[in-house]
Amino acid sequence: MRIDIPFAAGLLRANDKFEILCHAAPDGDTVGCGFALCRVLQQMGKQAFVTVDDVIPACFDYLFPAVEKQSFAPEFIIAVDVATLDMLGSETHVAKYRGRIDLCIDHHASNTDYAKYTLLETEPEASAAAETLLQVFYAMGALVDPMTADCIYTGIATDTGCFRYTNTTSRTFRIAADLLDKGARLELINKRNFDTRTKTYSALEALALATLNTYFDGKCAMLDITQEMYRLSGSDESEAHPLKALPRQVEGALVGVTVKEEKDGRFRASVRTNSPVDACNICKRFGGGGHKRASGCDLPGDTIDEAKKNILESIRIELEKL
């Protein structure tokens, strides 16, 4: 059942012994919401704890002091920023909570209404679940202290790519202003989430960028990442992720491709597209897939040049449709 903000505030006031569920592969929004909600409930003298079926990335460790460790049998279960039950984690974990979630506070239009009560702002869509959660705190008359402000700010800043994505609205900016006034630590939060690069990542980026090339009159931009680059830069595959965003940013590119050499010598493509090119179509020809704007696939080929030739042929077919 869909509910509004005052109703959600009423549920939180009326209940006790809360368990708060974040989604697996936790991001700043689910972690920020989980910790903010737990803190506010604990400050009201209620019992609350947060459950995450995954490791919380170290970049969020400044939020850990927000909550006090408590252990008890929960009576009211809340999921935050969780669009589908599957997002909670492993199959066992999901099975444990199926049919047992009382309240979901989310911002995904695709929410499957798995909870008894679901709070979801749609007009306009909230930039982050944290944006909606803050409205609930206001409706409860809850204290939003500096640490709670940090949690909510983290959710909003990370889900908007630091106010860059189109989900940023004027309300988002006004909330950010209020959170700064309440003591959110902008410098710390931004440094941890948007403004840290390792020396090894920088070296890897330099090597990969040197391979950047364009094809089809600049409509496709491609860069390579090889095992040799990891060796030379002292980095490894875990640092390669941000590079995948770079080729699509090249001026005029509709398709951005990163071709990665894997440890076993095989090649894998990561494809990002601008509207209207379908990244999924490009990757499906090699048995891969994903989303319209971001997909991936393994590539046939014994050398990186062969692998690139293959993905370029698939891209040519998609570009010819335009």
Add this chain to the structure above:
Amino acid sequence: MRIDIPFAAGLLRANDKFEILCHAAPDGDTVGCGFALCRVLQQMGKQAFVTVDDVIPACFDYLFPAVEKQSFAPEFIIAVDVATLDMLGSETHVAKYRGRIDLCIDHHASNTDYAKYTLLETEPEASAAAETLLQVFYAMGALVDPMTADCIYTGIATDTGCFRYTNTTSRTFRIAADLLDKGARLELINKRNFDTRTKTYSALEALALATLNTYFDGKCAMLDITQEMYRLSGSDESEAHPLKALPRQVEGALVGVTVKEEKDGRFRASVRTNSPVDACNICKRFGGGGHKRASGCDLPGDTIDEAKKNILESIRIELEKL
């Protein structure tokens, strides 16, 4: 003479035939201010044009329609986002305006008061000259239409690194909210300024990143930009700006420095710092200045290695204060 916002508004209302000067190596703030001010004055039925002693980077071309081309003998000269006369451009250009600038609207604490009247908000420092300029528009009762909102938003977004830098205050966020409500095109502005990279910029970044080095136990990170890199990458100085943000992002770095070789063979440092290191102190030793977290200076030295040795010595002094 330092003036306040109502006084600046009065000067703009009382005068006509304006020439508006932007600084050379124009960034989003000086261009945004120049075009916003010119547009507002033209909309008031006054004559105004913008002068830039340099090429305006193409990433700002969505602002070009903001102003109408006008040609006349100016009677009132305004510099926007220009901390020192030298920033205006070539020696001939600077000489032409020396002692002739009536009003300066700026946000650099290091402003040298070269203008007859200087408007500078210091408590707190405005994130961008555009933030102060908007207050002047409000004081004038001027119309801020969608195009003017684009100009001001561009100035603020670029000078705050899209609300990432510590010059972002709650007022900055509230202004951003108001500008969105007035029609600023967040998606377009962000795409052009934060989500587009040219092939030549990517090549330049690769070459520059390859020089990234750290000093003082990693507390300082530095990269070089040389004329040779521009030649090899097919880029030029106008594309170098985003590189200045990179060294400070290196994990553990308190000071990030970019040492640029200029066309005339001289060297220039751009210094960005994390709290508590004072970038302005580092640059003042060489006659430069700017902000606490972002400053610049020319460097003595016949080779880039000599220039780097000089700035490193100044950084050493600042780091020893910690």
